[in-house]
Amino acid sequence: xxxxxxxxxxxxxxxxxxxxxxxxxxxxxxxxxxxxxxxxxxxxxxxxxxxxxxxxxxxxxxxxxxxxxxxxxxxxxxxxxxxxxxxxxxxxxxxxxxxxxxxxxxxxxxxxxxxxxxxxxxxxxxxxxxxxxxxxxxxxxxxxxxxxxxxxxxxxxxxxxxxxxxxxxxxxxxxxxxxxxxxxxxxxxxxxxxxxxxxxxxxxxxxxxxxxxxxxxxxxxxxxxxxxxxxxxxxxxxxxxxxxxxxxxxxxxxxxxxxxxxxxxxxxxxxxxxxxxxxxxxxxxxxxxxxxxxxxxxxxxxxxxxxxxxxxxxxxxxxxxxxxxxxxxxxxxxxxxxx
Amino acid sequence: xxxxxxxxxxxxxxxxxxxxxxxxxxxxxxxxxxxxxxxxxxxxxxxxxxxxxxxxxxxxxxxxxxxxxxxxxxxxxxxxxxxxxxxxxxxxxxxxxxxxxxxxxxxxxxxxxxxxxxxxxxxxxxxxxxxxxxxxxxxxxxxxxxxxxxxxxxxxxxxxxxxxxxxxxxxxxxxxxxxxxxxxxxxxxxxxxxxxxxxxxxxxxxxxxxxxxxxxxxxxxxxxxxxxxxxxxxxxxxxxxxxxxxxxxxxxxxxxxxxxxxxxxxxxxxxxxxxxxxxxxxxxxxxxxxxxxxxxxxxxxxxxxxxxxxxxxxxxxxxxxxx
Amino acid sequence: xxxxxxxxxxxxxxxxxxxxxxxxxxxxxxxxxxxxxxxxxxxxxxxxxxxxxxxxxxxxxxxxxxxxxxxxxxxxxxxxxxxxxxxxxxxxxxxxxxxxxxxxxxxxxxxxxxxxxxxxxxxxxxxxxxxxxxxxxxxxxxxxxxxxxxxxxxxxxxxxxxxxxxxxxxxxxxxxxxxxxxxxxxxxxxxxxxxxxxxxxxxxxxxxxxxxxxxxxxxxxxxxxxxxxxxxxxxxxxxxxxxxxxxxxxxxxxxxxxxxxxxxxxxxxxxxxxxxxxxxxxxxxxxxxxxxxxxxxxxxxxxxxxxxxxxxxxxxxxxxxxxxxxxxxxxxxx
Numbered sequence: 003x004x005x006x007x008x009x010x011x012x013x014x015x016x017x018x019x020x021x022x023x024x025x026x027x028x029x030x031x032x033x034x035x036x037x038x039x040x041x042x043x044x045x046x047x048x049x050x051x052x053x054x055x056x057x058x059x060x061x062x063x064x065x066x067x068x069x070x071x072x073x074x075x076x077x078x079x080x081x082x083x084x085x086x087x088x089x090x091x092x093x094x095x096x097x098x099x100x101x102x103x104x105x106x107x108x109x110x111x112x113x114x115x116x117x118x119x120x121x122x123x124x125x126x127x128x129x130x131x132x133x134x135x136x137x138x139x140x141x142x143x144x145x146x147x148x149x150x151x152x153x154x155x156x157x158x159x160x161x162x163x164x165x166x167x168x169x170x171x172x173x174x175x176x177x178x179x180x181x182x183x184x185x186x187x188x189x190x191x192x193x194x195x196x197x198x199x200x201x202x203x204x205x206x207x208x209x210x211x212x213x214x215x216x217x218x219x220x221x222x223x224x225x226x227x228x229x230x231x232x233x234x235x236x237x238x239x240x241x242x243x244x245x246x247x248x249x250x251x252x253x254x255x256x257x258x259x260x261x262x263x264x265x266x267x268x269x270x271x272x273x274x275x276x277x278x279x280x281x282x283x284x285x286x287x288x289x290x291x292x293x294x295x296x297x298x299x300x301x302x303x304x305x306x307x308x309x310x311x312x313x314x315x316x317x318x319x320x321x322x323x324x325x326x327x328x329x330x331x332x333x334x335x336x337x338x339x340x341x
Numbered sequence: 342x343x344x345x346x347x348x349x350x351x352x353x354x355x356x357x358x359x360x361x362x363x364x365x366x367x368x369x370x371x372x373x374x375x376x377x378x379x380x381x382x383x384x385x386x387x388x389x390x391x392x393x394x395x396x397x398x399x400x401x402x403x404x405x406x407x408x409x410x411x412x413x414x415x416x417x418x419x420x421x422x423x424x425x426x427x428x429x430x431x432x433x434x435x436x437x438x439x440x441x442x443x444x445x446x447x448x449x450x451x452x453x454x455x456x457x458x459x460x461x462x463x464x465x466x467x468x469x470x471x472x473x474x475x476x477x478x479x480x481x482x483x484x485x486x487x488x489x490x491x492x493x494x495x496x497x498x499x500x501x502x503x504x505x506x507x508x509x510x511x512x513x514x515x516x517x518x519x520x521x522x523x524x525x526x527x528x529x530x531x532x533x534x535x536x537x538x539x540x541x542x543x544x545x546x547x548x549x550x551x552x553x554x555x556x557x558x559x560x561x562x563x564x565x566x567x568x569x570x571x572x573x574x575x576x577x578x579x580x581x582x583x584x585x586x587x588x589x590x591x592x593x594x595x596x597x598x599x600x601x602x603x604x605x606x607x608x609x610x611x612x613x614x615x616x617x618x619x620x621x622x623x624x625x626x627x628x629x630x631x632x633x634x635x636x637x638x639x640x641x642x643x644x645x646x647x648x649x650x651x652x653x654x655x656x657x658x659x660x661x662x663x664x
Numbered sequence: 665x666x667x668x669x670x671x672x673x674x675x676x677x678x679x680x681x682x683x684x685x686x687x688x689x690x691x692x693x694x695x696x697x698x699x700x701x702x703x704x705x706x707x708x709x710x711x712x713x714x715x716x717x718x719x720x721x722x723x724x725x726x727x728x729x730x731x732x733x734x735x736x737x738x739x740x741x742x743x744x745x746x747x748x749x750x751x752x753x754x755x756x757x758x759x760x761x762x763x764x765x766x767x768x769x770x771x772x773x774x775x776x777x778x779x780x781x782x783x784x785x786x787x788x789x790x791x792x793x794x795x796x797x798x799x800x801x802x803x804x805x806x807x808x809x810x811x812x813x814x815x816x817x818x819x820x821x822x823x824x825x826x827x828x829x830x831x832x833x834x835x836x837x838x839x840x841x842x843x844x845x846x847x848x849x850x851x852x853x854x855x856x857x858x859x860x861x862x863x864x865x866x867x868x869x870x871x872x873x874x875x876x877x878x879x880x881x882x883x884x885x886x887x888x889x890x891x892x893x894x895x896x897x898x899x900x901x902x903x904x905x906x907x908x909x910x911x912x913x914x915x916x917x918x919x920x921x922x923x924x925x926x927x928x929x930x931x932x933x934x935x936x937x938x939x940x941x942x943x944x945x946x947x948x949x950x951x952x953x954x955x956x957x958x959x960x961x962x963x964x965x966x967x968x969x970x971x972x973x974x975x976x977x978x979x980x981x982x983x984x985x986x987x988x989x990x991x992x993x994x995x996x997x998x
Contacts, residue, residue, distance in 0.1 A: 053858035054829075066563045095565040108556035111382055112578035118557075121574070122564050156381050161946050162714075172560065191713035192885060193943035196929035200940055218858065221888075225931035225940065248933070262863040263933045264888030268911045271892060278867065279860045281814075282828040389688070 006041035007212050008065075008098075008180055013038045013074035015057070015064050019287060030287050034060040036236035038074075039313075042180065047206065047213040049227030049244070051220055051259070055283050056233040058216045059103075062184045065214070066100050067091065078180075096126055099173040103185035105165035109157040115168055116153040119143070122175035129176055142171040147201060163194035167201065174205070182214045187222060199226060220263050224248050232256045235286055235294040238313055242326030252316065252326075252333040255295045293331070301332045386658040396654040402647035409456040419450035421614055430630040440632040442622060451614055452636050458522075458615035459641070462529055463596035469534035470595075471588050474541025479580065481542065482549025483572060493546070496539035505601065507536045512607040525610050533598050537591065544587050548580040555579075582659040586652050593648025600641050616641040673745055674701035675879045676725070676764070676847050681739035683720055683903075685950075686732055692950040694720050694734070696903040702847060702879040707870075709882045709890040709911075712900035715947050718883045721900075722849050725881075726766050727756060743847075761792050765845035769852035771832035775824040781808070781835045782820025788842050807838040811868060830861035837868065847879040848872075854889065866893055887930050891915060896983065899923050902948045902958035905977070908985040919986040919994050921965045957988070965990050 015035040020026040035057040042048050050058045064071045067083060075082045083094050102108040109118055119139045123130045130138050140150035146167040157165055166186060173181055183202065187195040203226060206213060217223050223230060230247040232240045232255065240253035251257050258277040265274065279298045284290055290297050296306040313329040390396045409416060419437075425445040433440040439448035477496065481489040511532045517524065552558065558575050566574075596616075602608035603617025604624070611618060616637040623633035683695035695717045702708045712718040723729040725741055727748075741748045743759055751759075768774040776784060785807055786800035795803065801820065808816035811834040824832055833853065840848060850869060854862035870893050873880045884890060890897060890911070897914050899907040899922065907920035918924040928941035945962040948954055954961050960970040969989050977985045980995065988994070 053860065063559075068559060068562055092565045095563065100560065100563045102556045102560060104556055108560055110555075110557040110561075110575050110579070113574070114381075121561065121566070125564050125566050125570070158382065159380060163946070169560070172564075176564075191947070192887070192926055193713060193929050194946075196931070196940045196942045197944075199931070200942055219931075220859070221931040221933040224933060258860060260933065262860045264863075264866075264886070264892045265934050266887040266891045266915065266927065266930060266932065267934075268891045268894075268915050276863065278863060282830045282861060283858070 005044055007044045007079065008042040008214075009077040010041070010065070011039050011075045011077070013061070013064060013076065014072045015060050015069070016072045033236050033286050033289060035064065035071075036289075038233075038236070038238055040231055040238065040241060042212055042214055043229075044179075045206075045210055045212055046228040047215050047226050049223035049230040050214060050216045050233060051218065051223050051230060052233035053218060053259075053283055055235070055286055057236040057286070058218075058233050059184055061233075062100065062182045062214070062216055065182060066098065067095070092126065096129070096176040097178050098180045098182065099176065099178040100182045100184060101166075101169050101173050101186045104189050105162045105169060106189075108169050109165055111157055114154050114156055115143070115160075118157070118168060119171045119175055122172060126176055138175070139171075142175055145174065145205070146171045147197075161194075162190050163198060166190060166198050170198075170201065170205070174209070177209075178211070180212045180214065182216070184216045185218065186215075188217060188219060195222070202226065220248075220260060232259065235283065235289050237294060237329065238327075239295065239330070240326070240328040241313070242328075246326040250326075250335050252328040252335050253295075253330045254299050254301050254332075256328075257336050258298075293329070295330075301330075303331070305331055382659075386655075389658040390654060393654050393658070395650055396658075399647045399650040399654065402643060403651060406456055406460065406644050406647070409453050410460045413450075413453045413457065416453045417447070417450040419447040421446060421450040421454040423447070430626065430633070432630075433632055439636045440630070442619075442630070442633050443626060448632065448636055451619060452616070452640055455614045455616045455619055455637060456640070456644070458526070458609055458613055459596050459599055459617070459644070462526055462533075462599040462609070462615075463592050465526070465530040466533035466537070466595040466598070467588050467592045469530060470537045470541050470591060471584060473534060474538035475545045475580075475584055477538065478542035478545025478547075479549050479572060479576060482546040483553055483568070483576060485550075489546075492542075496542050499536065500539035500543075502536060504536055504598070505605075508532055508598070508602050509605065509607060511535065512602065516607060520610055522610065522613050525608070525613075529599060529602060529608055532602075533595055537595070541584070541587060541591075544583050545580055548583045549576055552576050552579045586656040586659065588652075589655055590649050590652035593645040593652070596648070597641065597645045673742070674703045675744065676881075677701040677740075677742040678721070678725065679740045679742070681721065681724060681741070682737040683717075683724055683729070684735045684737055686735065687951070690951045693953070694903050694950060695724070695739075698739075698900070698903070698905055700898050700905065700908070702881055704846070704879055705873070705877040706895045707873060707880040707882055707893055709884060709894035709897045710900060711884060711887065711890055711897055713885055713947060715902075715950065716900040717903040718885075718900050719851055722766065722851050722881065722883050725849065726764065727760055728766075761788070762843040763845060764847045764849065765840035765843065766849040766851065767833075767836050767840050767853050769855050771829070771836040771856075772824060774836055775832065775839075777824055780821055780823055781827070781839075785820075785835075785839050785842050788839070792843055803842070804838075807842055808835065810841070810872075811835070811838045813838070829857055830864060833857060833861075833865050834868065837865075837872070841872065841876075844876070845878065847881065849881045849883065851883045852885070853882075855884070855886070862889070869893070887926065899926075902950065902953060904958070904987060905985070906959065906987045908977075908983070910983055913984060917995060919980055919984065919991045920988045921963045921990075921994070922959050924994070925962075925964070965994075 013035055014037055016031040016033050018028040019030040019032060021029050038061060040048065050061065052058050063069050065076055071084055076084060078094060078097060086094055116136065116139050119142050120135050123135045123138065140153060143150045143152060148164060148167055157168065160168065186202070187198050190198060199222065202213070205211060215223060215226055224244060227244050229241070229243050231238050232247065232253065234255050240247060240251060240256045247256060248260065251260060258279050261275065261277045281298055284297055292308050293306040293311050296302040299306070311329045311331045313327045315325040315327050316333045428441045428445045429443055431437065431441040437447050437449060439452060442448055442451070477492055481492045512528065516528050520528070553576065558571060561571050561575055599608055599615065600617030600620060603615055604621045606621060608617055609615050619637040620634060627634050679699050681695050681698040685692040685694050698717065698721055700708060710718045710721060720729065724736060736749065743763055748756055748759060775781065782801055782804045785804035786797065789795045789800040789803055790797065804820050805816045808819055813819050813831060813834050827835055853869065854865050857865060866889060869880070882890070882894060894911045896908070896910050898905045899920065901922050907914070907918065907923045909919065914923065915927070918927060925941060925943045929943055931940060943962050948958045956972050957970045957975050960966040963970065967989070975987045975989050977987050978991055979985055980991060
């Protein structure tokens with residue numbers, strides 16, 4: 003886990019809001035991702051959590067080159083992937099793959115499972131010779147825990163969890179190094195969710211994969227991640243190891259988010275300290291000035307509206323304090339956020 | 342807000358959740374023999390269709406019409422072109438089931454043979470309409486942006502022309518005075534297609550826009566699939582259903598359009614046999630020889646109706662929400 | 665039978681409810697004898713995964729089940745001692761309007777987009793309570809205020825799409841409270857919401873239940889949410905209640921292998937480095953359910969008896985029921 007395999011620097015993605023039918027006028031910008039930087043290390047899982055509208059899914063799409071960034075860079079082994087075109091871009095696609103959220107819409111209903119998992123080989127013909135493909139598809143089916151005999155079936159003949167496995171097999175086909183998982187288990191039932199999460203964990207160990215794991219469920223992210231980035235309104239609020247984020251959060255948003263997650267233990271009822279945030283997430287078209295969280299923050303002061311807090315580890319005299327970057331002017335650990 | 346509104350919101354969701362998902366998904370465990378057969382959405386729709394009486398009636402009628410087109414001799418031995426003025430306007434009898442027309446042609450034979458021109462015009466017009474409109478809609482929906490805006494406005498111009506008025510203008514301008522049958526057919530087909538493609542385009546375009554946003558298109562892009570590949574492998578198969586429904590209904594409508602334009606005297610030339618031409622021939626004798634109008638009109642209506650019914654059941658079979 | 669003693673017994677009682685769905689591939693038995701009751705001021709959670717029948721139960725009580733394909737083949741639903749399934753349509757509608765109310769997962773599609781929120785709340789009051797337009801709108805403002813929507817007077821004039829997700833859910837709760845229901849059925853009320861907003865909505869529901877002394881049926885798949893608010897829990901699997909217990913006993917000592925496995929397969933925020941147990945296999949196909957106990961193909965405790973016989977609900981103590989042959993063993997072995 004030494005060197006970073008993917009380095010993202012100041013990534014910005016704004017979507018113009020337009021009006022008009024033939025001549026379109028831009029009337030605003032949805033600031034979906036607004037200056038995000040992080041490193042993904044080789045072999046690790048970086049969890050990205052946040053509520054809807056925080057930009058985590060847009061981040062995935064930009065990194066997959068599905069939509070061009072407004073600004074910023076992303077280096078895969080030192081190469082800026084946003085500058086690549088044509089065959090160079092195709093080569094990178096072999097290394098970075100995606101598993102999508104909805105197992106019902108992520109598979110083409112008119113294609114058989116064999117065609118779906120075999121499509122990567124048809125696009126990247128150099129990966130597997132034609133005669134070899136069917137066998138490769140069957141191998142992949144086995145890898146994700148499905149029967150190779152299912153190769154001729156159609157997606158609607160499978161349940162949600164099985165479909166998600168098909169989606170994972172498709173992502174694995176080109177033997178990528180990085181897999182971006184965009185909410186891969188949030189559409190699944192609890193009993194199936196655990197199966198898919200365990201599968202992702204096993205595959206990572208066996209195939210030496212690096213994951214960027216995007217989810218809104220903090221418990222799921224904690225279970226799989228080595229490091230976690232918490233996003234709020236297009237920015238990273240706090241980033242650190244799983245332990246730092248879950249046991250020692252310093253950003254008020256992270257603290258509130260963690261305290262709001264219900265814990266399946268009725269004996270803790272009324273005994274947990276729960277921070278209740280007021281109101282909803284503001285619109286990303288017109289985010290608050292300064293710190294974006296200040297409108298819902300109980301710590302907010304004048305400075306929060308004026309200066310945007312940088313994502314930095316708080317300076318501390320205590321050399322033993324294990325500090326991590328947190329974008330808050332008043333970053334401070336709260337005792338016992340999670341009981 | 343009363344219960345019905347809320348009820349209607351919930352219905353589709355739970356029927357799908359309970360009935361749609363589990364049976365097909367879990368079938369393999371219990372009954373491997375049956376479920377191992379791949380079941381595409383098309384074969385599901387076909388399975389569904391075969392159980393609908395309306396489908397059986399409509400397709401039987403269409404099969405009958407097609408048989409008339411291909412082998413009219415099967416139905417009648419009389420020559421549709423043989424005229425004997427002596428039997429002009431004779432009413433139906435055991436000898437001639439549909440009677441004779443003004444010129445003394447056998448009406449039964451003529452009505453059977455007329456299916457050929459009508460159905461060919463309908464088929465060709467549908468083919469052109471679907472190809473032109475489908476391609477335009479697919480490109481427009483897939484690429485979007487300025488291209489879509491420009492193409493949609495062009496389509497709107499054609500869409501704005503009233504069908505009959507547009508047909509009269511185009512046909513009176515481009516039709517030569519004494520065209521051969523092939524010429525007349527070509528111009529007629531072209532006219533119908535020119536006035537109808539915007540409808541096909543709109544249907545394909547909206548289907549394409551829906552499909553384009555599906556995650557499997559996103560996944561294919563992430564794999565590095567080219568635009569052409571995405572259109573052919575992912576967009577086209579998933580946009581086909583609404584196109585097929587439109588094509589079926591349009592085929593019926595175009596057979597009607599041929600009759601309308603031929604009745605107005607600007608469709609197929611008078612010498613040919615088509616239902617429209619026959620109705621045109623009958624127009625001066627409706628009081629004295631109503632059979633001259635009734636039989637071709639009945640055949641025309643039944644054929645159009647059969648295609649419209651077929652389109653309707655196909656739509657129901659292909660739309661899983663209506664199941 | 666207790667059909668006559670009105671005012672006594674539980675507020676809402678469902679007895680031996682059977683529902684079938686007639687599909688192209690055959691008959692799916694979606695509910696196979698579901699019984700439970702809710703009393704004044706208490707919260708019953710109905711917990712289950714998709715296809716367990718939890719939403720069908722709610723829809724059957726509300727009378728919004730689609731028939732066909734659905735069909736109630738057996739069972740009774742008593743509201744204040746009267747069987748709703750035997751009532752006239754008129755009577756039933758009266759109860760559904762003011763006795764039992766329901767809120768849905770997707771507030772956006774449950775609200776009509778072409779009318780203002782205020783109009784939609786006021787409409788019910790005018791229809792059912794005979795209020796005039798002005799009073800009804802005034803009451804609508806009060807209701808929006810009650811569910812803590814800021815600037816309620818201004819908000820009544822807005823359309824659903826102008827509300828954020830959390831606000832929309834609040835508006836729907838306000839609407840469901842308009843006719844002062846005695847039972848509130850909440851079908852996955854927070855599934856579509858973010859976690860911070862979910863906490864707000866659950867707090868609001870708990871508070872309203874307390875203040876108005878309503879009975880509440882909370883239908884959910886989320887074991888976390890349930891632990892925070894429910895008094896009793898009914899766990900459903902394949903159209904049956906497989907375990908029923910008060911919330912504390914259920915989490916401390918589940919008495920059905922399915923409940924136990926669910927608890928173990930859920931990733932928990934407060935446990936680090938937890939090994940996730942999984943439930944093998946898939947939920948049953950209701951068209952061809954497995955023989956005996958429907959959970960036996962996925963159960964790690966299954967014995968021969970489970971394949972052969974359908975287990976009945978066994979009483980294990982105060983309000984504790986389990987549909988498992990080995991339930992007593994589970995208790996003694998801890």
